Amino acid sequence: MADNNLYCVSALFDTPDKIINAARKTTEAGYKKFDVNTPYPVHGMDKAMGMGQSKIGYITLFFGLSGAVFIFLFMWWTFASNYNIVVGGKPFLSAPAFIPITFETTVLFAAISTFVGMIAVFFKLPHNSHPLHDTEYMKAVSGDKFGLVIEADDEQFERNKVTEFLKSLGAFQVADVYLPEKETYKLFTSGFVIFLIILAIVTSAATYITLNKLMYVVPFSWMEVQPKLNAQEESDIFTDGKGMRPPVDGTVARGELPYPFYGQTNPPEVLSNPTVPTKKILELGKRKFLTFCSPCHGNFAQGESRLNGQFPTGPTLVSGKIINYPDGMIYHIITNGQNVMPSYMHQINREERWAIVDYVRVLQRAQNPSQSDIQEVKKESSSNVTK
Amino acid sequence: MSVDYSKEIPLVQGRLTMAELDEAIAKPMSIRPGKIYFIALAFTSGLLLLGVLGVSLTFYFGIGEWGNNQPVAWGWGITNFVFWVGIAHAGTLISAILYLLRQKWRTGISRFAEAMTIFAVMCAGIFPIIHTGRPWLAGYLLPYPNSHHLWPNFISPLVWDVFAVSTYLIVSAIFWYVGLIPDFATLRDRAVSKIKKFVYSLFSLGWRHSNRHWRHYEKVYMILAGLATPLVLSVHTVVSFDFAVAVLPGWHSTIFPPYFVAGAIFSGFAMVVTALVFMRKVLGLENVITIDHLDRMNKIILLTGSMVGYAYLMEFFISWYSGVPTEQYVAINRAFGEYAWGYWIMVTCNSLFPQLFWFRKFRRSIPAMFIVVVLVNVGMWFERFIIIASSLHRDFLPSSWGYFTPTWVDFSILLGSFGLFFTLVLLFSRTLPVVTMSEIKGVVEGAHPTHHGGDHDG
Numbered sequence: 001m002a003d004n005n006l007y008c009v010s011a012l013f014d015t016p017d018k019i020i021n022a023a024r025k026t027t028e029a030g031y032k033k034f035d036v037n038t039p040y041p042v043h044g045m046d047k048a049m050g051m052g053q054s055k056i057g058y059i060t061l062f063f064g065l066s067g068a069v070f071i072f073l074f075m076w077w078t079f080a081s082n083y084n085i086v087v088g089g090k091p092f093l094s095a096p097a098f099i100p101i102t103f104e105t106t107v108l109f110a111a112i113s114t115f116v117g118m119i120a121v122f123f124k125l126p127h128n129s130h131p132l133h134d135t136e137y138m139k140a141v142s143g144d145k146f147g148l149v150i151e152a153d154d155e156q157f158e159r160n161k162v163t164e165f166l167k168s169l170g171a172f173q174v175a176d177v178y179l180p181e182k183e184t185y186k187l188f189t190s191g192f193v194i195f196l197i198i199l200a201i202v203t204s205a206a207t208y209i210t211l212n213k214l215m216y217v218v219p220f221s222w223m224e225v226q227p228k229l230n231a232q233e234e235s236d237i238f239t240d241g242k243g244m245r246p247p248v249d250g251t252v253a254r255g256e257l258p259y260p261f262y263g264q265t266n267p268p269e270v271l272s273n274p275t276v277p278t279k280k281i282l283e284l285g286k287r288k289f290l291t292f293c294s295p296c297h298g299n300f301a302q303g304e305s306r307l308n309g310q311f312p313t314g315p316t317l318v319s320g321k322i323i324n325y326p327d328g329m330i331y332h333i334i335t336n337g338q339n340v341m342p343s344y345m346h347q348i349n350r351e352e353r354w355a356i357v358d359y360v361r362v363l364q365r366a367q368n369p370s371q372s373d374i375q376e377v378k379k380e381s382s383s384n385v386t387k
Numbered sequence: 388m389s390v391d392y393s394k395e396i397p398l399v400q401g402r403l404t405m406a407e408l409d410e411a412i413a414k415p416m417s418i419r420p421g422k423i424y425f426i427a428l429a430f431t432s433g434l435l436l437l438g439v440l441g442v443s444l445t446f447y448f449g450i451g452e453w454g455n456n457q458p459v460a461w462g463w464g465i466t467n468f469v470f471w472v473g474i475a476h477a478g479t480l481i482s483a484i485l486y487l488l489r490q491k492w493r494t495g496i497s498r499f500a501e502a503m504t505i506f507a508v509m510c511a512g513i514f515p516i517i518h519t520g521r522p523w524l525a526g527y528l529l530p531y532p533n534s535h536h537l538w539p540n541f542i543s544p545l546v547w548d549v550f551a552v553s554t555y556l557i558v559s560a561i562f563w564y565v566g567l568i569p570d571f572a573t574l575r576d577r578a579v580s581k582i583k584k585f586v587y588s589l590f591s592l593g594w595r596h597s598n599r600h601w602r603h604y605e606k607v608y609m610i611l612a613g614l615a616t617p618l619v620l621s622v623h624t625v626v627s628f629d630f631a632v633a634v635l636p637g638w639h640s641t642i643f644p645p646y647f648v649a650g651a652i653f654s655g656f657a658m659v660v661t662a663l664v665f666m667r668k669v670l671g672l673e674n675v676i677t678i679d680h681l682d683r684m685n686k687i688i689l690l691t692g693s694m695v696g697y698a699y700l701m702e703f704f705i706s707w708y709s710g711v712p713t714e715q716y717v718a719i720n721r722a723f724g725e726y727a728w729g730y731w732i733m734v735t736c737n738s739l740f741p742q743l744f745w746f747r748k749f750r751r752s753i754p755a756m757f758i759v760v761v762l763v764n765v766g767m768w769f770e771r772f773i774i775i776a777s778s779l780h781r782d783f784l785p786s787s788w789g790y791f792t793p794t795w796v797d798f799s800i801l802l803g804s805f806g807l808f809f810t811l812v813l814l815f816s817r818t819l820p821v822v823t824m825s826e827i828k829g830v831v832e833g834a835h836p837t838h839h840g841g842d843h844d845g
Contacts (some may be wrong), residue, residue, distance in 0.1 A: 020836040023598075039405065039573065040829035041601040044836055049598060054606040060614075078530070078538040087542055097542035100625050104550040107618045111558045111611060115565065118607045119592065123600050126592040133593065141596050142576035144405035144828070219446050220523060 007131040007179045008149040009162045011171035012140050016042050019146035022169040023048040026148065029165065033154040037132075037141040059117040060110045067109025072102050131179050149177070256350055259335050270328025275351070277358040285359030288352045292344060301363045312340050317360055318367045330357045403674055405828045412820045412827070413577055415670045420817055423669070431809040438803010441796045442517055450520045452796040458782040459791040461775050464518040465629075467801055469771040470654070471511035471808075472552065472626055473647075476619050477655025478504025479559060482566075483615035486608075492683060494830050495676045498823045499666065500659050501563045506811040507658070508556045510804045515548065517800075544628040551625040558618055562611045565604075568594050569825035623651045630774065637717040637778030640705065646698035653691035653737070654767035656684050657760040662812060664757050666821065675822050682750045688763065689744035695770075696738030717778060725790060726777040729769050736766025 013019045016038075023036050027050045036045060046052075079085060080092035090097065119125050132138050132149070141147040148171075150162050159176075166174045214220055229235055229243040238245070252258055261267040275281050290299065296314030298304035303316035316322075322330065334353050337343035348356070365373065403411065445452050455462040478500035485493040516522045528549045530538050539546045571591035578584040594600070627647035630638035660681060667676040706718035722730050740759050743749040750756065776791045815821070828834060 016834065016836045036598040037596045038598060038601070039596060040569075040825045040834065041598070041605050042835060045598050046602050051599070051602055054603045056603050056606050057610060060610050074530075075541040078541065083536060083538055085540065087540055090542065094542055100544075100547040100621070100628070101541055101550045103617075103621055104547075104554040104625075107558060107614050107621075108554045111561055111614050114607055114610055114614075115561045118565075118603055122603045123592075125594065128588050128593040130593055130595060132595055133588075138595070139576045142573045143409055219449075219521075 005178045006152045006159065007177045008151045009159065009166060010132075010135070010137040010147055010149045010175050010177050011166035011169070012137065012173045013146045013148070013169075013171055016146065018170050019148065020044055020048050022148050022166075022171070025169055026150065026165075030156060031150055031154055033151040033157075035149050035151075037138070037147040037149070039141060039144060039146075042146070056114065056118060056122060059121075060114045063113030064106045064110030068102050068106040070109075071105035072098055075101065129180065131177055135175075135177055137175060137177065259345065261332055262336055262345075264336070265338070267332060270326055270332050273327035273331070273354060273357060275354045275358060277361070281355045281358055282362060284352060285355035285357070285362075288348060289356050289359050292348055293356065296341070300367065301360060302367070314341065318364045322360075323364050323368070327354075327357050327361070330360060403831065405831060405834075408675070408827055408831065409573065409577070409824055411672060411675065412822050412824050413574060415817055415821070416574070416819070424813070424817070428810065428813050431806050431813060434802045434806025435810050436803075436806070437799045438806055441799030441803055442513075444796055445517060445800070446522070450518070452794060454791055454793040454797050456789070458787050458789050459776050459779045461779065462791055463772070463793055463797045463801060464514050466768065466771045466775055467804055468511050468514035468518075469626055469647075470768050471507045471514070471804065472623065473651035473654045473767060473771075474658045475504045475507035475511065475555070475559075475655065476623060476648070476651040477659050478502070478507075479555075479562075479615050479619040480652055480655065481659070482562065483612040483619065486612045487616060491830050492680060494826045495672075495822055496659065496663065496680055496684075497826070498563075498566065498819075499663065499676075499821050501559065501566070502815050502819070502821075503655075503659060503662065503812065504559045505556065505563060506808050506815075507655075508552065508559065509811070510808050512552060512556065513804065513807075515545075544625065544632045547625045548629060551622045555618060555622045558611070558615055562615055565608060565611060566823055566826075567819065568592060569596060569604075570820045570823060572596060573824050574820065620648055623648045630778075635778055636711070636713045637721065637774070640702070642698055642701055642705070646695065649691045649694035649698070650737075650767060650770060653688060653695055653741075654764060656688045656691070657763035657767070660684050660688070660756060660760045661764065662809075664753055666812075666816060670816060670821060672822065675827060678751055678753075681753075681756060682747075685744045685750040685756055685759075688760070689741050692737055692741035692744075692763065696734075699734060699738060717781070720781060721773065721777045724777065725780065726773055729773050730777070733766050733769040733773055736762040737770060740766075 011022070013022060019036060019038065020042060023045060026034050027048065034049075036042075036049060038045070075098050076093050079094075084092070086092075137147055137149075148166065148169075150157065150166070152159075163174055215222070216224070218225060231244055233243040234241055235243040250258075261270065289301075293301070293314075295307060296305050296311065297317055298306075298314075301317035303313060305311075305313040307313070317330075331353055333341065334348065334356060335343060335345050344353070369377075441452075453462055453464065455464065481493050481500040482497040482504075486497075516525045519525060527533075528539060528546065530541075539549075568591060571587050572594035575584060575587035575591050578587055624644040624647065627643035631640055631643040633639060663676055663681065663684075667673050703718050703722075706714040709715075720726075740762050743755065743759060748755075749759070780790055781788055
């Protein structure tokens with residue numbers, strides 16, 4: 001084999017004393033590119049090879065601290081900014097309660113970075129094609145022998161001199177190690193392509209089945225299947241066949257009062273209005289009137305129905321007749337209904353009904369203003385202008 | 388054999404050479420295992436299948452298959468979790484803490500103990516996950532950006548657990564693998580069959596035993612040991628927080644972290660001894676895992692067992708000293724209430740029997756130590772059960788008092804976890820070197836130079 005294929009000259013020793021002596025002598029002789037291979041770390045070898053302390057600890061320190069800072073700020077950010085959660089009345093930055101996770105993450109980052117740094121950065125592993133692999137030399141140092149190699153790249157390397165030198169150190173075997181021949185492989189062999197196709201099919205099928213079928217099978221069904229009745233469902237437990245139960249007769253909803261004049265057409269007496277027409281009440285009344293009353297009675301209660309004759313038009317509510325009704329009478333009509341107009345007792349609650357009554361009064365006054373009202377409005381608008 | 392305590396006991400008996408050690412350690416991996424091995428494997432994997440059945444039923448029908456219910460909502464699931472996490476701690480203690488303390492005798496047993504750590508953490512991790520009822524959603528426990536725009540509650544002890552246990556598993560696995568790399572290289576160079584050589588090459592990453600690597604390697608091993616030591620203490624501390632942070636009498640106690648850590652080491656060592664007693668015999672490693680190793684481990688069992696016993700007494704003292712009637716009630720109810728039977732099993736197994744290890748005879752007798760360590764395992768399981776069940780079964784309102792009764796599914800899952808553990812141990816014993824070859828060679832006599840320029844660190 002040509003000499004330019006030579007990787008190194010290797011020597012095997014059989015005791016730790018000899019190898020440490022050899023390492024020291026090799027360093028003293030000025031060789032730089034040499035290595036010692038031992039089945040276990042031999043004490044004092046670093047010194048004999050003229051090597052200082054390993055610097056790998058800095059990786060641990062840097063990534064450990066980064067992990068600590070990162071996770072601490074991250075937890076703070078999730079609590080205080082991204083999604084505020086108050087737990088047990090604690091502040092968003094509850095540092096003592098962050099300690100356990102900060103600690104664990106520090107260790108995690110430190111350990112992983114040290115491991116990856118050692119393997120990938122310091123050792124440049126995996127490296128299974130190294131020339132020393134598969135040699136008698138490697139088999140010996142894997143077991144119970146101690147070896148030293150001087151690489152051909154070294155500036156002082158001269159094959160014969162090095163061989164003599166190693167023999168003089170007491171090696172029981174000295175051998176040349178050559179670089180392995182470069183092997184090249186074709187990337188797309190037919191077998192590999194078929195493998196890729198099968199892999200693609202299997203992966204897509206598995207993904208499809210998982211997301212579209214498996215997720216909807218018990219027990220993965222996300223609790224969709226539950227032995228319970230949903231609203232509006234049938235049930236044969238009750239004689240009426242309904243799953244939902246109507247409230248017991250005479251049930252009064254929270255916030256409501258039983259209406260004493262229900263079912264009477266022209267009650268002899270009516271309730272008096274418990275509300276004061278504040279701005280808030282009137283705004284509520286307006287909103288509810290526009291929602292519930294305006295389709296039949298019009299936006300301004302003038303009887304301009306939007307129903308195009310599909311339902312009897314609601315009459316005007318701003319005529320003298322209604323103006324003269326007591327509040328309680330309008331309330332009665334909303335609550336009880338009148339002839340074709342249905343009852344709104346269940347759609348609109350008590351407070352809202354009174355609010356509507358107040359708002360109807362506003363509409364009436366706005367469309368039948370008294371002289372003083374007009375003057376008041378004029379005063380207001382002119383003062384608005386001058387301002 | 389009489390021991391002269393003024394001299395260091397030889398770590399490897401019988402004056403084996405390095406080549407003989409390699410041969411002894413690598414042998415179980417190259418020969419076809421005997422009948423007993425397969426019978427044992429069939430038994431443990433049978434238990435494992437039983438566990439799989441129990442877990443499948445739980446997944447299909449839900450947690451209602453277990454005995455858990457109000458008021459004892461944490462039944463055996465959490466008991467088993469704490470039990471297995473505890474077992475795991477012995478491995479890290481042996482491989483990391485004893486390493487930092489320069490206890491060289493750990494060499495013979497460290498690989499095996501680390502393997503047990505990993506297997507035990509795997510067993511432990513199963514329980515909280517299946518206890519959630521919908522384990523396929525366990526990913527929700529990790530903080531990842533999700534479409535719900537939600538994060539885990541980082542100040543909940545249960546989330547601390549997730550971080551602690553998963554960090555522990557990852558770091559233990561790294562630690563274990565780093566130790567295995569040189570051994571894989573040795574196995575690679577011993578291998579004759581092509582497949583074995585390929586597999587070992589793959590895992591050895593092309594390790595060359597180069598001293599330019601050893602130099603960093605030793606440092607990294609030290610760093611990892613340094614990281615694992617506080618980690619192992621933190622893991623069981625966090626596990627104890629699951630209880631101690633709750634405002635429940637019987638759980639809300641500041642002694643829990645040290646008490647749990649001592650208990651964990653106690654039970655873990657007991658489990659290591661239980662397994663090693665068989666392993667050294669079956670694998671023919673009596674000269675590597677010697678009676679001296681077992682002796683020393685039994686001393687640690689004695690120490691930690693006494694610490695646990697102290698904690699039992701201290702619980703009584705504190706409940707009296709606190710002056711809180713509820714605390715006093717819980718303490719008395721624990722020892723004399725409905726769970727008195729379990730309490731006294733726990734006290735006798737954990738605090739009484741290990742006291743036999745004061746006597747050298749018991750420490751060095753295989754049958755005696757086997758009985759004691761099995762009892763310790765039982766006792767430590769009961770300890771966790773008693774802490775959970777007896778604190779919960781008397782709820783604040785007498786109307787909601789109850790009693791925990793396990794179902795057969797509970798039993799099957801507990802047995803299944805033992806099945807998983809021992810199946811993994813058995814498979815491990817035949818596929819990987821049970822003793823760290825690169826380390827044990829470093830502690831045989833004459834492994835290091837007699838004179839090496841004033842560098843005396845070993």
